[in-house]
Amino acid sequence: MDLTGAALSEAEVYIQTHLPLTEVDDLPGARMHLAGPRSGLSRLQRLNPHFMMPYWAHLWGGGRALVRFLAERPEAVAGRRVMDLGSGSGLVSIAAARAGAASILAVDVDPYAVVATRLNAALNGVALTILQADITGEPVPGVDIILVGDVFYELGLAEQMTAFLDRCLEARLEILVGDPGREFLPRDRLGLISDYEVADFGGRIPGVAGVFRFQR
Ligand SMILES: C[S@@+](CC[C@H](N)C(=O)[O-])C[C@H]1O[C@@H](n2cnc3c(N)ncnc32)[C@H](O)[C@@H]1O
Numbered sequence: 696m697d698l699t700g701a702a703l704s705e706a707e708v709y710i711q712t713h714l715p716l717t718e719v720d721d722l723p724g725a726r727m728h729l730a731g732p733r734s735g736l737s738r739l740q741r742l743n744p745h746f747m748m749p750y751w752a753h754l755w756g757g758g759r760a761l762v763r764f765l766a767e768r769p770e771a772v773a774g775r776r777v778m779d780l781g782s783g784s785g786l787v788s789i790a791a792a793r794a795g796a797a798s799i800l801a802v803d804v805d806p807y808a809v810v811a812t813r814l815n816a817a818l819n820g821v822a823l824t825i826l827q828a829d830i831t832g833e834p835v836p837g838v839d840i841i842l843v844g845d846v847f848y849e850l851g852l853a854e855q856m857t858a859f860l861d862r863c864l865e866a867r868l869e870i871l872v873g874d875p876g877r878e879f880l881p882r883d884r885l886g887l888i889s890d891y892e893v894a895d896f897g898g899r900i901p902g903v904a905g906v907f908r909f910q911r
Contacts, residue, residue, distance in 0.1 A: 696745035697827075698806040706810045709739050714752060714811075716818070719786070721762040721893070722793065727784055727815040729753065739807075751783045751808035756875030756895035757845025758783065760904035762790040763891040764873070769794035771871070776838040778802060780830055780856075781846040785812030785823070787873075791842060792821040800838060802826045831855035835862055840869040843909070845877070853879035860909050875904035886910055 698706055713735060714728035730736060730752035740746040765772060773795035779788040782801035791799050801812050801823050809827045816823045841863055847853040860870050871888070874880050875895050885907035893904050 696743075696747070696806055698743075698810065702743065703806075703810070705742060706739070706807055707814065709742075710807075710811055710814055713739075719754070719762075721759050721766070722786070722790060725789055725819050727754075727786065727789075727818065728811060729784065747805045747807070749807060750781075751803070751805060751811040753896055754784060754786055755845040756893050756900075756902055756904035757843075757873035757877075758786045759873070759893035759895075760875070760891045760906050761787050761842050761844050761871065761873035763893065764871070764889060764906040765790045765794040767889075772796040772840060772842075775840050776800075778836050778838040778841045780841050780843045782812045782825070783808050783844070785815040785821075787842050787844045788812060788816060788823050789819050789821050792816075792819075792823070798824070798838075800824045800826060800836060802828055802830045802833075802836075804829045831859040833859075835866040835868065838868065840871065843870060843872040845874055847872075847874055847880040848877045850879050853877075853881065857881050857884065864909065864911070870909035872907045872909050873904060874907065875902055884909055884911070 715731045716726045717729040719725045777791045777796040777799045779801045782803045788801040888906045890905040
């Protein structure tokens with residue numbers, strides 16, 4: 696699905712009008728357009744029959760854990776070329792910029808996520824390159840490190856992501872995964888670095904999420 700012309704402006708206006716500017720606990724001073732009780736995302740769905748699950752409208756435990764990790768250890772990305780895989784709202788990209796990344800490539804398959812990432816990055820004065828793509832079918836990116844926030848929530852997707860990340864590992868990229876322990880997380884391929892008490896799904900479900908190194 697592509698968003699162009701009128702549909703693109705409609706998405707921008709909808710997000711800016713109906714997703715209130717919300718402060719983000721884990722990123723002091725940052726504000727993002729996030730879904731609230733009156734955002735009516737089903738209205739947006741009615742405007743576009745190809746509408747996907749609006750993951751981009753919420754913050755997720757995996758991304759939040761990566762944000763906390765980068766606040767503690769900015770040297771993980773400082774001066775490095777970063778890819779934010781499955782950028783959603785753009786949360787992890789904004790955190791990587793704050794930690795001093797040299798460049799950030801935010802990638803998401805969902806065109807609404809691309810719009811949300813662009814708007815949220817601009818709101819927080821962050822420069823990004825944003826790509827709409829199913830990353831699993833793309834070549835290994837020209838970056839140093841990949842931050843993977845919460846993308847192991849479906850079996851098929853988890854298998855595709857793992858195969859893609861394997862190619863990236865072979866190309867000697869560093870890969871850090873943030874995840875609250877979703878069902879399809881490839882646990883045997885992950886080494887825990889640290890874990891954090893972070894709320895999942897827009898702050899509504901308290902829990903713990905880890906930051907892991909993806910490895911052989
Ligand atoms: C649960 S959200 C996590 C968003 C963000 N990383 C966070 O932690 O807040 C997962 C994101 O991965 C994106 N995604 C799913 N499959 C993808 C694919 N094949 N390539 C790129 N992005 C994908 C979804 O569109 C969604 O925005």
